[in-house]
Amino acid sequence: MKKLIRGLDEFRQNYVNTHQELLEQLSHGQKPRVLFITCSDSRVAPNLITNTDMGELFVIRNAGNIIPPYGSANGGEGGTIEYAINALGIEQVVICGHSHCGGMKGLLKLNELQEDMPLVYDWLRHAESTRRLVMENYPDYSGEELIETLVAENVLIQIDNLKTYPVVRARIHQGKLRIYAWIYRIETGEVLAYDAETHTYVPPMSQLMDDEDQNGDRSLAPSDKKRRSDSEFSSLTNIRGELDKLLAVNSPKSTKEAERAIGSLERLFARASRLGMTASELQNYHSLFSEPIQTWARKAYSHR
Numbered sequence: 001m002k003k004l005i006r007g008l009d010e011f012r013q014n015y016v017n018t019h020q021e022l023l024e025q026l027s028h029g030q031k032p033r034v035l036f037i038t039c040s041d042s043r044v045a046p047n048l049i050t051n052t053d054m055g056e057l058f059v060i061r062n063a064g065n066i067i068p069p070y071g072s073a074n075g076g077e078g079g080t081i082e083y084a085i086n087a088l089g090i091e092q093v094v095i096c097g098h099s100h101c102g103g104m105k106g107l108l109k110l111n112e113l114q115e116d117m118p119l120v121y122d123w124l125r126h127a128e129s130t131r132r133l134v135m136e137n138y139p140d141y142s143g144e145e146l147i148e149t150l151v152a153e154n155v156l157i158q159i160d161n162l163k164t165y166p167v168v169r170a171r172i173h174q175g176k177l178r179i180y181a182w183i184y185r186i187e188t189g190e191v192l193a194y195d196a197e198t199h200t201y202v203p204p205m206s207q208l209m210d211d212e213d214q215n216g217d218r219s220l221a222p223s224d225k226k227r228r229s230d231s232e233f234s235s236l237t238n239i240r241g242e243l244d245k246l247l248a249v250n251s252p253k254s255t256k257e258a259e260r261a262i263g264s265l266e267r268l269f270a271r272a273s274r275l276g277m278t279a280s281e282l283q284n285y286h287s288l289f290s291e292p293i294q295t296w297a298r299k300a301y302s303h304r
């Protein structure tokens with residue numbers, strides 16, 4: 001407790017002194033852009049890992065980053081979601097699981113919990129779909145691999161649960177709400193984001209590009225857009241051509257150009273492996289891009 005009280009003092013001396021304008025502005029109201037749903041685990045620090053400031057993230061935390069399906073529980077989650085979307089007008093939601101999640105480990109011995117921690121048992125039952133899905137579909141997995149799979153599938157199941165909320169459904173229908181699945185790795189501090197196209201978790205930079213596509217390309221219906229991109233990259237020959245073109249982007253002139261290059265690269269790699277590019281050719285491309293991508297990332301994130 002001593003450490004915490006000393007911390008309060010240090011916070012006022014260091015942070016408050018240098019952020020008076022921000023705090024004054026926040027005293028008139030909040031306008032967070034993102035609802036961030038994550039685990040209570042002390043090793044996950046939403047503002048720290050996203051390098052965001054006060055007022056930027058609206059946060060829900062609980063054991064296992066679980067969202068009970070609409071109507072199944074009367075906890076704080078439902079009300080907080082409703083408030084975030086309806087009152088604050090938030091249009092982006094992140095559900096962020098994490099490696100080594102105790103909640104997911106608990107799922108594996110759910111019945112043992114019933115006696116010792118009946119409330120934990122009740123809570124984790126909202127993730128029963130996660131447990132069942134993983135047990136039935138990944139029967140050979142064990143240890144770390146099993147936990148990682150539970151973490152990854154649980155985030156997707158909780159997104160399904162989130163979509164049972166009327167306010168969420170309505171906003172998705174209007175194209176006014178996007179939901180992202182993230183996994184934070186405690187050991188490396190990196191975040192991976194779910195890519196529905198490849199059903200894998202990939203570096204989240206690629207999603208910047210998708211956002212831009214959506215914002216800048218409203219005239220194209222989703223099906224048209226898909227047709228267009230499929231035909232553009234329908235063969236490995238085309239992809240090789242695109243990759244070679246991308247290699248020529250040595251020093252991007254703008255942040256947007258850098259983000260676009262990163263996004264294109266991610267998608268080209270995903271398509272290349274789906275179309276059967278050999279592992280050694282992919283590896284070769286990876287090493288060819290290892291230098292340019294560092295330049296792009298520096299440019300893309302220079303304004304943050």
Ligand code: ZN
Binds near residue numbers: 063064101102
């Ligand atoms: Zn956890």
